[in-house]
Amino acid sequence: MNVKINPWSSSSIQDYSRLFDDFGISPFNDLIPEIKSPNRYIRRNIIFGHRSYDLVIDAMNNQKPFSVMSGFMPSGKVHLGHKMVMDEIIWHQKMGGDAFVGIADREAYSVRGISWEMCRETGINEYILSLIALGFEPEGHIYFQSESQQIMDLAFELGVRANFSEMSAIYGFSGETNISHMISALCQSADILNPQLSDNGGPKPTVIPVGADQDPHIRLTRGLAHKMNMFRIEKREQNNGNFYFSVRSKSAPSEALKEIKELAPGDAKLFEGHVDVYNTDDFNDLLETVRQVELEFGGYSFVPPASTYHRFMSGLQGGKMSSSSPDSYIALTDDPESSVKKIKRSKTGGRITLQEQKELGGIPEECSVFEIMLFHLVEDDRELARIHQECSNGKLMCGKCKAYxxxxxxxxxVEHQQMRENARERLHEYGIKE
Structure with a gap:
C-alpha cells in the first residue's frame, strides 16, 4: 500500500481492501446478518471493516453492557464527515450502549496550535450543538479532555506502558515531534478506555466508530489495554491431547493468583506466577472470574476496544474533502442556500453530452451528488435504488438529480440548524456550561 495512515495527515485511501492485510482490519460484511435494525451505514456497506465488533453485537443482542465512544478535534467547522461519526454514536446509544464523546482540545492545542478559548468555543458551537441536534441523549457523557482529571490520570498511567519506539512506529513520530503531541495521543487512548473505568461501570465491550485514518489510535490503545491488565489467559495442550487454560500473571500480587485458584471453574492448580485450570471448556466463565479478581486487587481488566471503519466521502469537486477548500464539503452550519449552490456546482458521474447520458447512462459510483444521497440524504433503500437505476439507464439527468x-x-x-438552536437551551442537561 505504501501509505502510512495517521490521524493528522494521511493520504487518500484508494483500495480499502488492502487495509485488511496491511493493518489487520477485518471485513464487516460477514457480521451484518447478526445485527438487528442495522443503520444505513451498515446496510449500504459504508462501514467496511472492524476490529472485535462481534463482542459488541453479542452485547447488543443479549442486553449486556457495552459502550460507544468517539471524539472530535475542535479545529474547524462540523461537516458531513463528522455527522457520520455522530450518527453512528447515536445509533449505538439507541441500541443500548452507554455513549461517550470527548472533545479533543488537548490534541487541537498541541497539533494545530489552536488556543484553549477557541477550542472550547468551537467544541460547543460546532460539534456539541450538532451532536445534540442529531439526537444524542443526555444520559450520554460529553467532556473536554482538558477538563477531565480522570482522562489525565489514566493517560499518565498508560504512558508508563508506552515508549517512543512504539509510538513512532504507529504514528511516524520523529525527533521533531513535540512532546505535547505525543501526550495528546496518550489522551486519545485514555478517552477510548475511559468507558471501562470503575466510575463508568467497569470492563465491557466498547466500540469506537472512526474513519480508517484514526486506526493508529485503535492499534495503540488495544496494545496498551493488554499491557495494563494483570493477567493473560493461554490455552495449552497436554501430552494426552486434552487442553487446559493457564492464567499467567503479568503484574498481579500472589494473593490474586491464590484467589483465582479458589474461584476458577474446573480443577485449578497454583504454581509460581500462574494458575492452570483443567476440566473446563467454559472460557468465558474463567475470563469473568479473572476480571473480577483483577478488579478486586486494584487492576483495570480492560476489554481491548472494538472499532468500526467507514469509507470517506469524496469532495464535492472530486478528490479529497478538505477543510481548506470550503467548496469541497458542506458544513452543518452552512447557510442552506449556499449548500444548494455547492451541490449544483459539484462533480457528477454524468457523461460529456446530454445525448451520451441518455444513451449510455450516468455512473452513480463516480458521482459526488449520489454519494451525498447514499451517505446522508435518502433513508429509504428502495428510493436510493430507484435513483441509482434511473441514473444508470439514462432516464435521470444530472440537472434534475442535483436539484433533488x-x-x-x-x-x-434548515431543520438541523433549528434543532441546534434548541440544543443550545439544553446544554445544561449535558453538564456543559457556555
Whole structure:
C-alpha cells in the first residue's frame, strides 16, 4: 500500500481492501446478518471493516453492557464527515450502549496550535450543538479532555506502558515531534478506555466508530489495554491431547493468583506466577472470574476496544474533502442556500453530452451528488435504488438529480440548524456550561 495512515495527515485511501492485510482490519460484511435494525451505514456497506465488533453485537443482542465512544478535534467547522461519526454514536446509544464523546482540545492545542478559548468555543458551537441536534441523549457523557482529571490520570498511567519506539512506529513520530503531541495521543487512548473505568461501570465491550485514518489510535490503545491488565489467559495442550487454560500473571500480587485458584471453574492448580485450570471448556466463565479478581486487587481488566471503519466521502469537486477548500464539503452550519449552490456546482458521474447520458447512462459510483444521497440524504433503500437505476439507464439527468439532492440538503440544514438552536437551551442537561 505504501501509505502510512495517521490521524493528522494521511493520504487518500484508494483500495480499502488492502487495509485488511496491511493493518489487520477485518471485513464487516460477514457480521451484518447478526445485527438487528442495522443503520444505513451498515446496510449500504459504508462501514467496511472492524476490529472485535462481534463482542459488541453479542452485547447488543443479549442486553449486556457495552459502550460507544468517539471524539472530535475542535479545529474547524462540523461537516458531513463528522455527522457520520455522530450518527453512528447515536445509533449505538439507541441500541443500548452507554455513549461517550470527548472533545479533543488537548490534541487541537498541541497539533494545530489552536488556543484553549477557541477550542472550547468551537467544541460547543460546532460539534456539541450538532451532536445534540442529531439526537444524542443526555444520559450520554460529553467532556473536554482538558477538563477531565480522570482522562489525565489514566493517560499518565498508560504512558508508563508506552515508549517512543512504539509510538513512532504507529504514528511516524520523529525527533521533531513535540512532546505535547505525543501526550495528546496518550489522551486519545485514555478517552477510548475511559468507558471501562470503575466510575463508568467497569470492563465491557466498547466500540469506537472512526474513519480508517484514526486506526493508529485503535492499534495503540488495544496494545496498551493488554499491557495494563494483570493477567493473560493461554490455552495449552497436554501430552494426552486434552487442553487446559493457564492464567499467567503479568503484574498481579500472589494473593490474586491464590484467589483465582479458589474461584476458577474446573480443577485449578497454583504454581509460581500462574494458575492452570483443567476440566473446563467454559472460557468465558474463567475470563469473568479473572476480571473480577483483577478488579478486586486494584487492576483495570480492560476489554481491548472494538472499532468500526467507514469509507470517506469524496469532495464535492472530486478528490479529497478538505477543510481548506470550503467548496469541497458542506458544513452543518452552512447557510442552506449556499449548500444548494455547492451541490449544483459539484462533480457528477454524468457523461460529456446530454445525448451520451441518455444513451449510455450516468455512473452513480463516480458521482459526488449520489454519494451525498447514499451517505446522508435518502433513508429509504428502495428510493436510493430507484435513483441509482434511473441514473444508470439514462432516464435521470444530472440537472434534475442535483436539484433533488439540493432540495433535500436545504431541508435537512434548515431543520438541523433549528434543532441546534434548541440544543443550545439544553446544554445544561449535558453538564456543559457556555
Amino acid at each position: 439532492a439540493a432540495e433535500l440538503m436545504k431541508e435537512f440544514l
